[in-house]
Amino acid sequence: MADYIYTMEIRLTPDQLKGVGLVQDVARAAGMNLYLTGGAIRDIISGFTIRDLDFTVQGNPLKLQKDFEKAGAKITAVEEDIRTIFLSLPGNARAEVSMARTERFEKTGKPPIVMPATIHEDLRRRDFTINAMALSLNEGSRGLLLDPFNGVADIEAKLIRILHNYSFLEDPSRLIRATRFAARFHWPLEERTQARYDAAKEGKYIDHILRSSVGHEIAALAHEDDPLNVVRMLEKEGWLEILHERWTVNKVDVNGITALMKTRQQMVDLGYTPDAGPAVMYFLTLNFSDKEIADIQKMIPRKDLVEAWRDIEDHAKELAKRVMGKEAATPSRTWQLLSSARPEMVLFLAVTAKQQSVEQKIKNYLTKWRQVQQKIPLPEMTELLITPQLPEYPKIAHDVFMLLLDGKLRSRTETLKFLKPFAPPPPPPPPAPRRGRAAKAAAEAAAAPAAQPGKPGPKGKKAKGAVASTAPATPAPPTKAEAKGKTPEKSKPAKPEPKAAAKPDSKPAKKTASNSSAKKAPLKKKR
Numbered sequence: 001m002a003d004y005i006y007t008m009e010i011r012l013t014p015d016q017l018k019g020v021g022l023v024q025d026v027a028r029a030a031g032m033n034l035y036l037t038g039g040a041i042r043d044i045i046s047g048f049t050i051r052d053l054d055f056t057v058q059g060n061p062l063k064l065q066k067d068f069e070k071a072g073a074k075i076t077a078v079e080e081d082i083r084t085i086f087l088s089l090p091g092n093a094r095a096e097v098s099m100a101r102t103e104r105f106e107k108t109g110k111p112p113i114v115m116p117a118t119i120h121e122d123l124r125r126r127d128f129t130i131n132a133m134a135l136s137l138n139e140g141s142r143g144l145l146l147d148p149f150n151g152v153a154d155i156e157a158k159l160i161r162i163l164h165n166y167s168f169l170e171d172p173s174r175l176i177r178a179t180r181f182a183a184r185f186h187w188p189l190e191e192r193t194q195a196r197y198d199a200a201k202e203g204k205y206i207d208h209i210l211r212s213s214v215g216h217e218i219a220a221l222a223h224e225d226d227p228l229n230v231v232r233m234l235e236k237e238g239w240l241e242i243l244h245e246r247w248t249v250n251k252v253d254v255n256g257i258t259a260l261m262k263t264r265q266q267m268v269d270l271g272y273t274p275d276a277g278p279a280v281m282y283f284l285t286l287n288f289s290d291k292e293i294a295d296i297q298k299m300i301p302r303k304d305l306v307e308a309w310r311d312i313e314d315h316a317k318e319l320a321k322r323v324m325g326k327e328a329a330t331p332s333r334t335w336q337l338l339s340s341a342r343p344e345m346v347l348f349l350a351v352t353a354k355q356q357s358v359e360q361k362i363k364n365y366l367t368k369w370r371q372v373q374q375k376i377p378l379p380e381m382t383e384l385l386i387t388p389q390l391p392e393y394p395k396i397a398h399d400v401f402m403l404l405l406d407g408k409l410r411s412r413t414e415t416l417k418f419l420k421p422f423a424p425p426p427p428p429p430p431p432a433p434r435r436g437r438a439a440k441a442a443a444e445a446a447a448a449p450a451a452q453p454g455k456p457g458p459k460g461k462k463a464k465g466a467v468a469s470t471a472p473a474t475p476a477p478p479t480k481a482e483a484k485g486k487t488p489e490k491s492k493p494a495k496p497e498p499k500a501a502a503k504p505d506s507k508p509a510k511k512t513a514s515n516s517s518a519k520k521a522p523l524k525k526k527r
């Protein structure tokens, strides 16, 4: 059986995984059963990008708002009628927590009657089989996948299939969703689904779409990896004009969105996670009037998206001003300024900057200046013991990079000259060899913990074990001597030399070759 928890752990970004932990802790403390559902499960199994985390709880998540905030999440929207809260989790991870519910559609075009339900019932109200799965995150059943409609098989077959014949009639926004998923995954609709889809189109079911669903579908465009392709498909199917009567591909800044998605990918490859949503919306609607844009924004339930979209130009202008000013007078200062800016603003400015100098600086930041990092002499730094174990290492590495960026360290020699004063003192010399009985006793004690159970330590080998054993303060597994009833004190060197004994304790033995060879000496001497 597939291990879905393992698959989830390797597929989610570290921030998303932390987000799962956060939501799980809050739900558990409140005694609510929690499931990862919908698109998150589909994408975990299929290998596509997981853009947001959909959770379902058996209970009312609106009651958990304060707990989520205390745990570090931001509430970005609340939908009271379906008892759903939208969260922004630390590190740009988006999530939605819904109440497990049934939906009874009594009248075409009217919102359904919502009732609390079990997760099994909830899965029956979903749109497509690939979205109707739930992964238990509860103690006792954690990792159990609920897949009543065989969504896994449809993922394997790459098919979009509705759950029942009335699906499009009940909720015509599923027509738009079907097109969006077909465009995103390049998967076809299953044959009978296609027939129902055609009939729904013919019957103009879409006229009965709920306003709230329109808002959801507009917002969903913001998070597509290839929004242009999706918008083109929506236009072709006649759905774009449902989202706004005057929306066509002509309203889209095609060049802008193409450049945006390219730069976004470039930033993702560099390890950034910019939320491109607001910028995507900006370009998708660039040729609309302000009034039309405001109308579209009014329909979007996620106010954080709307605000960021509204403010994007002003924030970019502010950043551009700073990039042109004294604050970014040198490459190193520009680097620091851009590193501290929000990645989404760097992304947006990269494709919209009107000033050539700004454009060039951002380009350098994303490409040329990264190559300067390769000039940091890492092997020599290791030799100098300037390694990440040093508490001051991040600062040293940062400073050397900044100096290299500004051309202030022009050669390797200059760089090493700069680095040398930061090298920690070398390890102390080996302890003086002892003679006579005391030396024998010390060497025996030193060799004892190195010995494997039942075997005496081989001559001259196991230097690392010997290092550990000369450190009386180092907690070690019971030695053979201890097992035989000897007290650990008895096996200690008769007269421990404080310096030699303290060293391995303060510096892990594995760090330096010189450490271990230093410790080999007394053993060799003895023998």
Ligand code: ATP
Pocket (backbone or CB within 6 Å): 037, 038, 039, 040, 051, 052, 054, 125, 126, 127, 128, 131, 132, 171, 173, 174, 177, 220
């Ligand atoms: P995306 O990757 O775009 O987030 P998604 O499938 O997760 O895709 P969401 O809008 O996040 O879509 O919705 C989460 C889940 O809620 C869906 O997977 C689906 O199970 C359910 N859902 C959303 N909209 C509908 C709908 N109109 N009808 C039925 N179920 C829906």
Ligand code: MG
Pocket (backbone or CB within 6 Å): 038, 039, 040, 052, 053, 054
């Ligand atoms: Mg989703």
